[in-house]
Amino acid sequence: MRDASAFLGAWPFVGVPATSIGELIAEYRTFGIDGAAFSPAEAVLQPEPMLANRRLFAQVADGASGAFRGVAVPILNPSLPGWDGHLAECLADGGALVRAVKIVSGYHDYALDLPAVDLLARRCLEQGLGLCVQVRMEDERMHHARMPVPRVDPAAVVALAKRHPHLPLLVCGSYMAELGAYRDSPNVWAELSFVESGFLLHDALGHMGADRLLVGTHTPIHMIAPNAAKPTEDRCDAAIVARLSGENFDRFFAPSPTAARPAR
Numbered sequence: 001m002r003d004a005s006a007f008l009g010a011w012p013f014v015g016v017p018a019t020s021i022g023e024l025i026a027e028y029r030t031f032g033i034d035g036a037a038f039s040p041a042e043a044v045l046q047p048e049p050m051l052a053n054r055r056l057f058a059q060v061a062d063g064a065s066g067a068f069r070g071v072a073v074p075i076l077n078p079s080l081p082g083w084d085g086h087l088a089e090c091l092a093d094g095g096a097l098v099r100a101v102k103i104v105s106g107y108h109d110y111a112l113d114l115p116a117v118d119l120l121a122r123r124c125l126e127q128g129l130g131l132c133v134q135v136r137m138e139d140e141r142m143h144h145a146r147m148p149v150p151r152v153d154p155a156a157v158v159a160l161a162k163r164h165p166h167l168p169l170l171v172c173g174s175y176m177a178e179l180g181a182y183r184d185s186p187n188v189w190a191e192l193s194f195v196e197s198g199f200l201l202h203d204a205l206g207h208m209g210a211d212r213l214l215v216g217t218h219t220p221i222h223m224i225a226p227n228a229a230k231p232t233e234d235r236c237d238a239a240i241v242a243r244l245s246g247e248n249f250d251r252f253f254a255p256s257p258t259a260a261r262p263a264r
Contacts, residue, residue: 004252040056053075099255182207205240214248
């Protein structure tokens with residue numbers, strides 16, 4: 001099993017101290033997780049994301065081994081001047097660890113139709129990278145009273161996907177009720193860390209199918225255990241469980257631009 005959406009560092013609204021990548025990997029192994037895509041939590045709230053991204057690369061490089069596949073997913077803010085230089089630095093410093101980049105437009109206060117977002121999308125496609133769109137960091141009911149941050153509207157993600165139909169987009173933090181919006185967008189994938197229902201897999205698979213859903217934990221903001229259990233919550237064909245648990249992770253975070261991507 002592999003985790004498509006995890007964070008390193010502290011998130012100030014949950015009161016959980018930063019966990020080292022070694023401690024996190026040890027916890028992952030208790031749940032049979034042998035790989036994860038990490039983003040830097042501090043980059044969401046800091047004025048400029050690169051300090052947190054640089055720490056991310058060092059941490060993931062230290063934690064990566066043959067037995068655990070660590071992927072670095074730096075957070076970029078395309079509304080800032082010089083973001084393209086930040087992308088170049090991420091690719092130079094992160095090297096093969098960087099298989100996607102993530103944007104958090106709600107917290108960084110820009111719309112997905114910003115021209116720089118389209119330019120970033122084109123850069124990602126040129127570099128063989130996926131683009132992750134974090135639509136929320138917390139359930140909106142849990143936001144600090146002075147810091148309500150709206151979710152990213154699924155319609156905006158769909159519009160971005162239509163403008164860049166060959167770019168793999170991973171939606172992070174989607175609710176079950178939002179998955180249906182992506183049904184007819186074949187280049188949009190979703191991870192399951194915020195997806196809940198009484199028949200979780202049955203309902204999620206009905207929205208998007210088995211080839212575009214991935215296990216995600218949203219650790220340390222969410223607990224690993226309940227999210228690691230999601231692929232086996234319903235009775236499901238073993239081949240489908242395998243896709244959700246790891247195969248789709250390996251396809252989205254493919255190790256080279258020529259590695260297998262989903263049919264488009």
